[in-house]
Amino acid sequence: MNKAKPALWAAGMMLALSAVGAALPVAAPAAGVLPADPLRSPNWASLAKTFFDGGPVRFDPRVKVIFPPIAEDQRAFPVMIDARGIPHVKRILILADLNPIPMAIDYHIAAAEPVIATRIKLDQRTPVRGAVQLADGSWLVGGNWIDAAGGGCSAPPVSRVKGDWAQHLGEMRGQAWPVAGGGARVRLNFRHPMDTGYVANIATYYIETVSLTGPGGRLYGQIDMQAAVSEDPSLTIVAKAAPGDVVTVAGRDTNGIDYRARVPVAKMTPIPAR
Template identity: 65%
Template structure:
C-alpha cells in the first residue's frame, strides 16, 4: 500500500520485514511519542494494540535510522503493549507494526523531528568509564492491574553500542524473556542497538497479587543475565498506560 507518511524507506523496509504478507495501515495501533525529540539518545515510544484481538507479534520500526528495527516482541501470555526508549539519528517516521494470527500486519505511526546523532554518539557510560562495573544490573517491579494483568517495568544496565562510534564495536542486548514463577513464557523479544543505553522496558503480562516474574536476557557477547522481579504491594491499577 502507498505509505501515508511518504517515507523514502517504506517500500524497502516493507519488503524486508513483511514479504508477501498482507499489510494495511490501521489507527487502532496506537504509537505514542513526543512530537519533538528533546533527547535523541533516549526517545520514549509506546506501542499499544490492546484494541486489536489476536496480536502475536509487535515491531518497533524507525524508518531512517541506520538500525531501523528496535524491538521484535511476541506477547505470548501478555497484552499487546510495549514501551521503551530508542535512539534517533535524524528526523524520521517511527512506526508500530503488529502481526495477527492470520499473518496480516497492521501498521501505524508518525514523523518525529530530531536533531540527529543519537545512533553515532558514544554512550554516557562509555564516556564516564563505569559501564563494566554495572553491566547487566537489573532492577524493576510489577504492579497488579484489572483484568488479570500486571504492569512490569524493567531497567537493565547496558551500553547498547551501535558500532557506529569510532573504536567501539557493536555490543547490545539481543534477547529478553519474561516468565512467571512456574516457568511459563509470558513474553519474549529480540532487541537491537537502536534501543537506548540502559534499556527501560514496560510490558503488561498475565499475573496477579503475590506473583513474581523471572526476567532472562542475553547480549551479543553471549553473556546471560537473570533477575526476579516482585509484585508491588498495592491495589490493582484500574487501567494501564
C-alpha cells in the same frame, strides 16, 4: 536489585499518533502488494520487504504509536506501541525508517497484552512506526514523523565517556504492579551501553534478547532488541500475572553476559491499565 523507577508514561506528557487519520482501517491488500504509505517515507518499500515476511499489510489507526511531540534527547526517545484494541496480536515491531538500524524491538507476545514501551535512538528526522502481526500472518501499521536533531546512533554512550560501563554489566532493576482489569505492568531497567557500531573504534554490542516467564514456566513474552534501543534500556510490558506471582527475567547480550532477576508482582490496589 529489583527496585524500579516510577512508570515512564505520565498522563498528558505523551501524544498518540496514527499513520492514517481515517476512523476505520483500510482493507487489506493481497499478500506481497504494499499499500501506499501515508507518511511518504522513502524507505517504506524496503522496510516492508525486510520486516513483514511477505504477509498482507495495511495501515490501521488502532495501532497506537505514542511518543512526545518533540525529541528532547535523540539518544533516548520514549515510544509506546499499544494495540490492545486489536484481537489476536502475536508480535509487535518498533521501527524508525531512516535510522541506520531501523528496527529497535521485535516483541513476541505469549501470555501478555499487546503493548510495549521503551526508549530508542533517533539518527535524524524519521517516521517512527509500530507494526503488529496477527495470528493469520497479516500486519497492521501505525505511526508518524518525528523531528530530531540527529546523531543518536553515532553519539558515544554516556557510560563509555565515563569509562564505568564494564562495572555495571549484568545489573538490572525491575518492579511489577497489578493493573485494573487484571494483569501486571512489568517495568525493567538494564545497565548496558547498547553500542551501535557507528562510533569510531567501538564495536556493535547490545542486549539481544529478554524473556519473561511466570509460575510453572509460563511464557509472558520474548523481546528481541537491536542496538537502536537506547543506552541503559528500559522495557515495560503488561503480563497476564496476578498479585504475588513472580516474574522471572532472563536476558543475554551479544557477548554472552547474562541478566537474571525475579520480580514479584506487588500485592496492592491495582493501578489504571494505561
